[in-house]
Amino acid sequence: RRASAFAELTSGAARVLVSTDLAGRGLDLAAIGHVVHVGPPHSVADLVHRSGRTGRGDAAAGxxxxxxxxxxVARVRAQATEAGMTVEVVDPADRSAGERLTAAFGPEIDRHRRRREPAPPARSRRPARSRAHRPKRKRRS
Structure with missing residues (x-):
């Protein structure tokens, strides 16, 4: 599987590779434009290896x-600084976060959201009534 995924990526048939940390070492791919880490790297070396060509300080920018x-955040910032990477922290709660990410990654990152159909309107149904708050009825004898 790894070889076929690598072949598709190098031929241009695939534009995105989703992988574990194992792909961070041993893959020599030129012109990697974007790398997204899910979770912090364990070390500066891991950050550099997982980032591919974009994290090595080569002429290729990414x-x-x-x-x-x-x-x-502080740990990743320190690792990136030690590796010679420029760091910008984007808070997802910030209203301009989406615009800043689109500027960094290009309009392709926002394509799925633009194509998605709006959710259908919710049906107005009242929730089921609970009897937990009502006193029990007295039994007739």
Missing amino acids: VVAALVRPHE
């Missing part, structure tokens, strides 16, 4: 993003 929790 965008590397790391999706991390708030308490992991």
